[in-house]
Amino acid sequence: METLPGDISDFTPLGARTVRRFYANAIARGAATVCVTSAADGSLLGFVMITPDIAALFPRSLLAGPGDIARFVFGANPFGLARALVAKLTSGTATVAAVPELVYLGVSVKARGQGVGAALMDAAHAEFRRQGIPRYELNVHEGNLSAVKLYFAKGLSVARRYEKGGHTMYNMTKELESAPPA
Numbered sequence: 230m231e232t233l234p235g236d237i238s239d240f241t242p243l244g245a246r247t248v249r250r251f252y253a254n255a256i257a258r259g260a261a262t263v264c265v266t267s268a269a270d271g272s273l274l275g276f277v278m279i280t281p282d283i284a285a286l287f288p289r290s291l292l293a294g295p296g297d298i299a300r301f302v303f304g305a306n307p308f309g310l311a312r313a314l315v316a317k318l319t320s321g322t323a324t325v326a327a328v329p330e331l332v333y334l335g336v337s338v339k340a341r342g343q344g345v346g347a348a349l350m351d352a353a354h355a356e357f358r359r360q361g362i363p364r365y366e367l368n369v370h371e372g373n374l375s376a377v378k379l380y381f382a383k384g385l386s387v388a389r390r391y392e393k394g395g396h397t398m399y400n401m402t403k404e405l406e407s408a409p410p411a
């Protein structure tokens with residue numbers, strides 16, 4: 230959670246428990262891949278999560294069966310759930326295209342500004358290529374300057390600007406060059 234930007238309730242209105250379950254289920258069910266960077270003592274410095282299909286990620290991770298649905302409805306912060314629903318429905322992103330997406334990149338506060346984020350972006354690109362995926366998207370707050378600058382530096386471009394939950398967002402895309410011959 231330390232890797233999240235700013236106010237956690239703003240970023241994860243569903244609550245920390247639901248977010249943890251989302252990540253754990255996404256990995257366990259093969260709906261997403263995570264690359265991590267660790268320090269010499271084994272502590273986590275940062276991670277990046279990618280998925281081949283963003284439209285399937287949320288349903289597969291949190292709503293795959295009655296047990297999941299019950300845990301989601303009763304486990305999520307009710308005010309956060311309402312906020313997230315309103316933000317989703319008013320942003321024009323209620324339906325999500327089935328596209329590959331970089332879901333989240335986060336670096337521990339103490340490790341920022343040392344190239345960890347850049348290395349994780351390289352790892353994400355290598356993993357997309359390994360999975361045969363030629364193009365991916367991500368969504369980021371326009372005001373998240375460190376992230377936006379890193380994404381531009383890694384060759385992403387802004388496909389679309391939109392409003393969500395009171396924030397201006399960028400939808401960014403990246404075409405991955407084909408892997409060099411082995």
Ligand SMILES: CC(C)(COP(=O)(O)OP(=O)(O)OC[C@H]1O[C@@H](n2cnc3c(N)ncnc32)[C@H](O)[C@@H]1OP(=O)(O)O)[C@@H](O)C(=O)NCCC(=O)NCCS
Pocket residue numbers: 232233234333334335336337340341342343344345346347348368369370373374375376378379382
């Ligand atoms: C965005 C984030 C992942 C960057 O990770 P990082 O490890 O600090 O980034 P790096 O050290 O690899 O920096 C790579 C490049 O990013 C940009 N950058 C990183 N931090 C920056 C900052 N504070 N201000 C401006 N640019 C910055 C620069 O272009 C930098 O290149 P440089 O070597 O020329 O300075 C990190 O700040 C973070 O975890 N933020 C909170 C989580 C978040 O917002 N994630 C994005 C959600 S979509």
